[in-house]
Amino acid sequence: RDFIALALGSYDFEILGPIPIEFPSVQMRMTDAPMKVRLSDGTEAIVHIEFQTETSADPMEFRITEYIGRILHEYRLPVYVTVIYLSPSAGVNDPGGYGYNRDDIFAYALRYQVIRIAEIDGQPLLERKSPLGLLPLTPLMKHPEEVSKAEWLDRCTQTVLEIPLESE
Numbered sequence: 001r002d003f004i005a006l007a008l009g010s011y012d013f014e015i016l017g018p019i020p021i022e023f024p025s026v027q028m029r030m031t032d033a034p035m036k037v038r039l040s041d042g043t044e045a046i047v048h049i050e051f052q053t054e055t056s057a058d059p060m061e062f063r064i065t066e067y068i069g070r071i072l073h074e075y076r077l078p079v080y081v082t083v084i085y086l087s088p089s090a091g092v093n094d095p096g097g098y099g100y101n102r103d104d105i106f107a108y109a110l111r112y113q114v115i116r117i118a119e120i121d122g123q124p125l126l127e128r129k130s131p132l133g134l135l136p137l138t139p140l141m142k143h144p145e146e147v148s149k150a151e152w153l154d155r156c157t158q159t160v161l162e163i164p165l166e167s168e
Contacts, residue, residue: 052087061098122142
């Protein structure tokens, strides 16, 4: 009790009990797409893209906290995370972070970017035929109001098929 009071600077708390001090790591976690990069200013970082097709049973902010913790421990570099939701109904309550602050001494803040593919206007991508990596996702993006979903899928497919592939 006295050590907790020393840490908190107060005896104004109630002890609810100890928590286990062993964290078994039987569960294997695989992140979607972490990549080590060198930014334009010369610094290195990890860019982690997490793709989600549906809302996770395990809240995303806690999964990302775990992923970043493991990546930071292993690589000791800044980690820039983006969660990309592929379905319009997925992750609608994802807060894009997690945090707490007590007396400006105990604080934790995690922020990550949330991108919802269904909110991106796909027409400009089709017109430019780029960026190429995003073109396969255009059927999931917003389409012009006067275009039906079926017609939009046809346009997107035709655009992808018209792009010449490199021989390799």
